[in-house]
Amino acid sequence: MPELPEVETVRRGIAPVLEGAVFRNVKVNRPDLRWPFPERMKERLEGAKVLAVRRRSKYILVELDSHETLLIHLGMSGRILVSGDPMGRFVHDHPTAEKHDHVVVDMSNGARLTYNDPRRFGAMDLIATDGLAEHPLISVLGPEPLGNEFNANDFYSRTSLRNSPIKAVLLDQGVVSGLGNIYVCEALFRSGIDPRRKANRISKQRIETLTIHIRDVLSDAIEAGGSSLKDYRQADGELGYFQHNFDVYGREGELCKNAACGAKITRVVQSGRSSFYCPKCQR
DNA sequence: ATAGGCACCTGGTGGC
DNA sequence: TGCCACCAGGTGCCTA
Numbered sequence: 001m002p003e004l005p006e007v008e009t010v011r012r013g014i015a016p017v018l019e020g021a022v023f024r025n026v027k028v029n030r031p032d033l034r035w036p037f038p039e040r041m042k043e044r045l046e047g048a049k050v051l052a053v054r055r056r057s058k059y060i061l062v063e064l065d066s067h068e069t070l071l072i073h074l075g076m077s078g079r080i081l082v083s084g085d086p087m088g089r090f091v092h093d094h095p096t097a098e099k100h101d102h103v104v105v106d107m108s109n110g111a112r113l114t115y116n117d118p119r120r121f122g123a124m125d126l127i128a129t130d131g132l133a134e135h136p137l138i139s140v141l142g143p144e145p146l147g148n149e150f151n152a153n154d155f156y157s158r159t160s161l162r163n164s165p166i167k168a169v170l171l172d173q174g175v176v177s178g179l180g181n182i183y184v185c186e187a188l189f190r191s192g193i194d195p196r197r198k199a200n201r202i203s204k205q206r207i208e209t210l211t212i213h214i215r216d217v218l219s220d221a222i223e224a225g226g227s228s229l230k231d232y233r234q235a236d237g238e239l240g241y242f243q244h245n246f247d248v249y250g251r252e253g254e255l256c257k258n259a260a261c262g263a264k265i266t267r268v269v270q271s272g273r274s275s276f277y278c279p280k281c282q283r
Numbered sequence: 284a285t286a287g288g289c290a291c292c293t294g295g296t297g298g299c
Numbered sequence: 300t301g302c303c304a305c306c307a308g309g310t311g312c313c314t315a
Contacts (some may be wrong), residue, residue, distance in 0.1 A: 075309060119293050171310090
């Protein structure tokens with residue numbers, strides 16, 4: 001579900017509520033998500049104060065004063081809802097518990113965070129903060145697409161070695177981290193590149209264009225509060241609205257948004273996932 | 284080393 | 300109304 005813009009939107013929603021607050025009560029309603037929860041997660045969280053809420057790729061990283069960091073991944077269907085915030089920025093009353101509320105935490109400032117994830121492809125781990133970079137889920141990640149480490153030179157040196165469709169290469173979190181199915185489709189449309197084109201058959205100039213469009217589409221989406229498909233919401237319950245700005249994703253059979261084009265958006269399946277593109281504008 | 288396919292899980296939708 | 304097939308924002312792991 002959530003790609004980088006949605007995760008960043010969630011981070012921005014929960015950071016002001018969590019930072020400076022202490023975990024008072026942690027309720028863990030099942031033993032696992034995608035993997036078992038870390039040993040004694042409840043006990044290790046309770047009493048710890050939040051120093052900062054960061055993001056790396058699609059991971060939310062909650063840094064604690066206990067020298068540990070809580071790592072959270074939302075998988076396909078994970079959500080974090082905030083309620084009961086004393087500052088009045090969020091819903092005052094705690095909502096009644098819902099199905100798939102797997103972890104519920106009450107903070108010292110009265111805020112409650114509820115992690116809900118029907119499909120349970122999400123994950124949590126609790127790791128030593130000074131060992132974060134070596135964590136197996138983190139160490140394999142490529143550069144942050146919005147950071148300085150992501151540039152056309154390095155990006156081209158990776159794409160030029162890959163004999164797979166560019167679609168698959170962009171979904172590879174080791175090449176560039178944070179993109180998912182939606183924003184790959186959107187970035188390729190903006191760049192005029194066919195998702196089926198082999199990565200090593202794309203010129204350096206076009207990779208430079210793609211680098212810029214990856215940045216832009218992610219920035220645009222963050223600005224819009226992410227994309228709300230199904231019932232995805234921001235932490236305060238608001239809907240993001242970038243889904244209204246999709247050029248191709250989910251638009252099979254509809255007209256290409258380039259004014260003079262007139263072609264219809266096509267859907268193909270690549271490695272089991274839908275790719276949407278304009279057969280006329282993307283080559 | 285790289286590429287491709289499957290598995291994990293639940294819920295919503297549309298067709299018959 | 301029921302049943303079934305298919306689809307969904309991710310990614311680790313297995314196989315060639």
